[in-house]
Amino acid sequence: MQKKYILRDRCTLLFALLIFSTGTCSLFGNTKDVNLFDLAAYQHRIKGTVTDSNGIPIQGVNVGIKGSSSGTFSDEKGAFYLEAVPSDVLILSYIGFKKLEVAVGSSTELSLVLEEDVTDLGAVTVNAGYYTVTEKERTGSISKITSKSIDDQPVASPLAAMQGQMSGVLITQNTGVSGGGFNIQVRGVNSLRADGNAPLYIVDGVPFSSESLGSTSLSGAILGGASSPLNSINPSDIQSIEVLKDADATAIYGSRGANGVVLITTKKGKAGKTSLSLNTYTSAGTLARTMNLMDTQEYIAMRREAYKNDGIDPYPSSAYDVNGTWDQNRYTDWQKELSGGTAWTTNTQLGISGGNENTRFLISGTHRKETSVFPGDNGYHRTSVHNNLNHRSDDERFSMNMSVDYAAETNNQMFADLTSDAMTLPPNAPALYNEDGSLNWEEGTFSNPLADMASRYRSKTKNLIANGLFSYKVIPSLTAKISTGYTSTRLTEIRTLPSTVYNSAIGLTSANSMLFHNSGDRYSWIVEPQLEWNAGWGKNTLAALIGATFQTNQSETLNQIGRGFSSNELIESLAAAETVNVSNHTQSEYKYQAIYARVNYKWDGKYLINLTGRRDGSSRFGSNRRYATFGAVGMAWLFAREKFVENAVPWLSFGKVRASYGTTGNDQIGDYQYLNTYSVSGGLYDGVIGLQPSRLYNPDFGWEVNKKLEMALELGFLEDRISLTGAWYQNRSSNQLVGIPLPATTGFSSIQANLGATVENVGWEFDLRTLNVQGEGFKWTSSLNLSIPKNKLLEFENLEGSTYANQYVIGQPVNIQKLYHYTGINPDTGVYTFEDYDLDGQVSTPNDRQFLANIDPDFYGGLSNNIQYKNWNLDFLFQFVKQQGRNYLYGLKIPGAMLNMPAYVLDHWPENGTEAAIQRYTTGIHGDARNAYLRHGSSSAIISDASYIRLKNINVSYTIPRQWSKLFSARIYMQGQNLLTLTKYKGQDPESQLGSYIPPLKQYALGIHLEF
Incomplete structure (x- = not known):
């Protein structure tokens, strides 16, 4: 009965609507075009699912109704819900995929597939710092990698993730020990000062100092230098890294951008249902390469021959290895024993994100734990937290983005790297431990390398980066x-x-123990107001911005030494030391102010001009030269958009010519360099500690100036399936800030001043990206980058009469090595010979160190490939460098001494005559052989081919089909790092070229990524 009433009521209501509709239509006099029952008049709820070609859901797809402001985003399952009428057309867009339009019709449930479009450069946005620009319309030189490339690598530092992936960016790793640093050069060396070539790092708009607060006297023996602050930036939290290289891209940063700018953008939340993600992996690291050392019999033969050559018989009492004290048949592979362990790493990240079109959030936490290849309890821990909140108002006039990153690091290592011991300990040296487990000193005849395990290096770092960006559309x-x-x-x-x-047995006690303590604090704040104006009329588009920068940086370091402890259990406490001395205490403040502006004009989408400028003021310079102005102009012509090009060359899908020129400065000189400064003398006079002058005042101490010129051609073929960029650049850095030598009568060795010297970097850069195959369920893309740099010292005032005469040569790279010219082995004496340049009958320093060796790379780059087949994905990157470098002879101890050596040393005189690589063996007693050995270590013989091709990383992953589980999505992956190195280099590692530190490790990782 109730259903009958409902049906009757609905019919009555429909009849009333019919009468009302008919009357209304009659009133307006237009009844023939009206159909009351047209389905297009009614909205209904649509449920849709968006996936890629492999069936993997895509989160964050923008789903809108054509011609309407209504829209939504897909959630973590690729699902979306929308109210629409059958006549509506949905538009789906997402970066990296082709835009899709689909009619709603009568469907209430849609399954949509987006086609990937890796060649769509117009949709790729590049961060240029103060503004963003599309890849196609940028006028500057900017290289970029995304989280996809970063996440494919089991690395702890963002710099490690950049290696081999960017043209013009050369990165080398100092050591394979956790917490070690990297060297980075963006288009070569610009400054004659070793500390003046670092780029500017910007994290979410906040400058981040790469200058270490650590002390090399504490960490240098294990980390190869001071600890790097960049290690506190978690690669898993990074969305993209852009490197700005030319004047057009860097001039807006003024003096801070002289050596390039590294922009790090962290991840943000995605709109949609709140999702939980878990990403964890475990990796095992081992030595990628080891040296082929002499075995016991080869070593004993070398030692005996050395004593025979020196005329020593019988063997001295201290020659334990050959006089019978040590077992002459014993053999230990010390590389395996001391550095052949496995470095285990676990990295776990847990995150939660979500939100709607207006407000999005992301909170993630990561814990990383690493051990080392050395024996003992060595470990590195990092716990980091990343927070991001993004909001915009309903009317889209107000928006804000806030991010906070916090990281706490703990590094616990033995004080010294055992690599040197592993390669130099005699192969018949005694065992490390006694039967009772104590260290074996073999009755004083053996210096046990594991004693270094008792000497520890420990560091704790806490780092906070906070940023807020607020904008309002006036x-x-x-x-x-x-x-x-x-x-x-x-x-x-x-x-x-x-x-x-x-x-x-020496009898030392804890009263002889020492503690070296260093603490450092640095904080900075920055405020940058900005106005941005955009307008368009006809074929014209104009964008302008003006802003200002106010920045303050304060730092303090304190170095102390504690001596004498009642017990070694208290050694880590300065308060327990009998005496405490302050070896260094510094406080510094840096202030920086600037105004900057940009004007970008585009006509008809084909002709672009970009003007940038900055007026800088730095507290690091003298009062007469505290301010300077820097600027640049960049131009581009998108000639492929010309009608005559489109008609004549239909297979050319993209073509652009761009050029830029401008100036940037450099103020990386440290604080107070221009002032009269004083330091504590350390001595007492009448019971009072005095001061002594340490630096002279120079009010004209000013900026280095870097003039940058670039021209580039960018091409796209076959709908951008092939993209090629070729660029030529020239950077000239002048007004060099160095120490000018002074007469000794002044009481100072030098004064900091601007020197009339100019350094030039010229080079070519090529980037090639290809879509090799794209079919149903299969895609293969490749990327190649190649850099061909050349560095040269163009001019240097009065170089011949300066203290730099033995370091630099005009017309040569600044990284040249001035060496003796090795000419072979004297057939009569069996010792090394060298060229006598000044013909005075003797080889001496510096007159005869005139052989020039260039250790800059001839070229470098990387080749990466991505292969997708259904749910499988394969990524791999080959890094390559063509260069000369220092081989195993650099730092090699004298052949014949009581130290093991590479098997190369077996190629010696007289066995192989004058063609041998090594002179006659000697224990060091033979004067001529000893002196020749010392020169040999600073001769052309130590330079040889150090080129290499390295399988830098490889990643294989499998995405579990979505239909397997409605609760979560999962991806299982395997990763490898430094798996294969092809090289002719005679040494342990062609990248670091340092035999006293552990090189980058070979790593295998297995992990899983879950999304709930």
Whole structure:
């Protein structure tokens, strides 16, 4: 009965509507075009699912109704819900995929597939710092990698993830020990100062100092230098890294962008249902390469021949290896024993994100734990937290983006790297431990390398980066912004030197123990207000911005030494030391102010001009030259959009010519360099500690100037399936900031001043990207980057009469090595010979060190490939470098001494005559052989081919089909790092070229990524 009433009521309502509709239509006099029952008049709820060609859901797809402002985003399952009428057309867009339009019709449930479009450069947005620009319309030189490339590598530092992936960016790793640093050069060396070539790092708009607060006296023996602050940036939290290289891209940063700018953008939340993600992997690291050392019999033969050559018989009592004290048949592979362990790494990240079109959030936490290849309890821990909140108002006039990153690191290592011991300990040296487990000193005849395990290096670092960007659209064409940022870095590090590092027979106690303590604090804040204006009329588009920068950086370091402890158990406490001395205490403040502007004009989408400028003021310069102006112009012509090009060359899908020229500065000189400064003398006069002058005042101490010129051609073929970029650049850095030598009568060795010297970097860069195959369920893309740099010292005032005469040569690279010219082995004496350049009858320094060796790379780059087949994905990257470098002879101890050596040393005189690589063996007693050996280590013989091709990383992953589980999506992956190195290099590692430190490790990782 109730259903009958409902049906009757609906019919009555429909009849009433019919009468009303008919009357209304009659009133307006237009009844023939009206159909009351047209389905297009009614909205209904649509449920849709968006996946890629492999069936993997895509989160964050923008789903809108054509001709309407209504829209939504897909969630983590690729699902979306929308109210629409059958006549509506949905538009789906997502970066990296082709735009899709689909009619709604009568469907209430849609399954949509987006086609990937890796060649769509117009949709790729590049971060240029203060503004963004599409890849196709940028006028500057910018290289970029995304989280996809970063996440494919089991690395702890963002710099490690960049290796081999960017043209013009050369990165080398100092050591394979956790917490070690990297060297980075963006288009070569610009400054004659070793500390003046680092790029500017910007994290979410906040400058981040790469200058370490650590002390090399504490960490240098294990980390190869001071600890790097960049290690506190978690690669898993990074969305993209852009490197700005030419003047057009860097001039807006003024003096801070002289050596390039590295922009790090962290991840943000995605709109849609709140999702939980878990990504964890475990990796095992081992030595990628080891040296082929002499075995016991080869070593004993070398030692005996050395004593025979020196005329020593019988063997001395200290020659334990050959006089019978040690077992002459014993053999130990010390590389395996001391550095052949496995470095285990676990990395776990847990994140939660979500939100709607207006407000999105992301919170993630990562914990990383690493061990080392050395024996003992060595470990590195990092815990980091990343937070991001993004909001915009309903009317889209106000928006804000806030991010906070916090990281806490702990590094616990033995004080010294055992690599050198592993390669030099005699192969018949005694065992490391006694039967009772104590260290074996073999009655004082053996310096046990594991004693270094008692001497520890420990550091704790806490790093905070906070940023807030707020913008308000005053009118549709004018936006006001303000960016604020704060960073804080705190470091505490110690090095212990307990009495137990020495043989107990010596009788040292904890009263002889020492503690080295260093603490450092740095904090900075920055405020940058900005106005941005955009307008368009006809074929014209104009964008302009103006802003200002106010930045302050304060730092303090304190170095102390504690001596004498009642017990070694208290050695890590300065308060327990009998005496405490302050070896160094510094406080510094840096202030920086600037105004900057940009004007970008585009006509008809084909002709672009970009003008940037900055007026800088730095507290690091003298009062007469504290301010300077820098600027650049960039131009581009998108000639492929010309009608005559489109008609004549239909297979050319993209073509652009661009050029830029401008100036940037450099203020990376440290604080207070221009002032009269004083230091504590350390001595007492009448019971009072005095001061002594340490630096002279120079009010004209000013900026280095870097003039940059670039021209480039960018091409796309076959709908951008092939993209090629070729660029030529020239950078000239002048007004060099160095120490000018002074007469000794002044009491100072030098004065900091601007020197009339110019360094030039010229080079070619090529980037090739190809879509090799794209079919149903299969795709293969490749990327190649190649850099051909050349560095040269163009001019140097009065070089011949300066203290730099033995370091530089005009017309040559600044990284040349001035060496003796090795000419072979004297057939009569069996010792090395060298060229006598000045013909004075003797080889001496510096007159005869005139052989020039260039250790800059001839070219470098990388080749990467991505292969997708259904749910399988394969990525791999080959890194290559063509260069000369220092081989195993650099730092090699004298052949014949009581130290093991590479098997190369067996190629010696007289066995192989004058063609041998090594002179006659000697224990060091033979004067001529010893002197020749010393020269040999600074001769052309130590330079040889150090080129290599390295399988830098490989990643194989499998995405579990979505239909397997409705609760979560999963991806299982295997990763490898430094798996294969092809090289003719005679040494342990062609990248680091340092035999005293562990090189980058070979790593295998297995992990899983879950999305709930």
